[in-house]
Amino acid sequence: MEEIIFEPRIYQYETCAEFVEHVSPAATDFILTNQYIYEPFFKDFKLPATVVYQERYGQGEPTDEMVSKLMTEIRKGDYQRVIAIGGGTILDIAKILSVTDDRTLDEMYDQKDSIKRQRDLLAIPTTCGTGSEVTNIAVVNRLSLGTKMGLVSPEMFPTDAILIPELLTTLPEYVFATSSIDALVHAAESAVSPKATEFTKLFSYAAIRKIITGYQKIEAEGKEVLPSLMKEFLTASTFAGLAFGTAGCGPVHAMSYPFGGTYHVAHGESNFVIFTGVFKHYAEQKNEGALIELNSVLAELLDCPIEEVYPALDQLLDKMLPKRALKDYGVKQIELPQFAKNVIQEQQRLLGNSFIPLDEAQVLKIYQSIY
Secondary structure (H helix, E strand, O other), X not given: OOOOOOOOEEEEOOOHHHHHHHHOOOOOEEEEEOXXXXXXXXXXXOOOOEEEEHHHHOOOOOEHHHHHHHHHHHOOOXXXXXXXXXXXXXXXXXXXXXXXXXOOHHHHXXXXXXXXXXXXXXXXXXXXXXOHHHOOEEEEEEOOOOEEEEEEOHHHOOOEEEEOHHHHOOOOHHHHHHHHHHHHHHHHHHHHOOXXXXXXXXXXXXXXXXXXXXXXXXXXXXXXXXXXXXXXXXXXXXXXXXXXXXXXXXXXXXXXHHHHHHHOOOHHHHHHHHHHHHHHHHHHHOOOOHHHHHHHHHHHHHOOOHHHHHHHHHHXXXXXXXXXXXXXXXXXXXXXXXXXXXXXXXXXXXXXXXXXXXXXHHHHHHHHHOO
């Protein structure tokens, strides 16, 4: 059994200046980022690299249309490295750009076993949630299929994961909340995955402890303490990425994809909506083993009886981001069976990491419970 995958080298630089000094971006580098990130943090360095702003190719999370346009762009030059500076959207697209050859995106999905690295990839997260800097999956909203789908290949691991806490100091509160909750979901799902090992659990529980205690500090002292906590949350996100990179994410992610893709809800927020609904269902069906282990840790951190961990967790998370029901996003009850069907048909990779096997009726029941 594979215990844990440590693929990218992990570096940390306190500031962008330190990163530039050590990495020396060159004319043969393709930097994928956002203008609102690059200009305040990197513009003054006058880097010789080609700088491409993702938002000029489409808004929001990655779609097949956006990614295809950027694949065309990177084919125009003989680039040796892709330097990705951004959130999950940037890092996921950059993984695909690092393996882009002359095939279309659809062909890469169909022929993923023959994907080969074409360029080195330096992944620099600017949120505290994705964990994508240490994983080999890119999630794209395939508009033609009406759902988000992961493209996975061992060739898509970043060469280097680079953590720069300075980049998170101006993170908006909403982005902090959605991304950090996403990291918590990564850690929780990987902790109860059937693929979890003693090694992955070390990182899952280390991430959970950092995130929960960070939230409690914010609750006690106010959001003005947030900048001082960003390094801890960034580390927690990478810990969670190392955990789910081997143990995998599960039904929370699987069920968030058709909902988030249809209603254009940010990934972390759509996971938040689904999160405790899935774990409550687990507890109703099989309250033992890895789930008891997780809930015992949560009960200790939340200082509550084990049977009250989910209400207590919801209450804490609600202080970071008010939780909404599916109907509050405009979801119609008649759509829930189609969402459930889509999960079963398109997300078996993720459902394989579920704490318990879930069929279409159970998935529908969870959707209905959070409607």
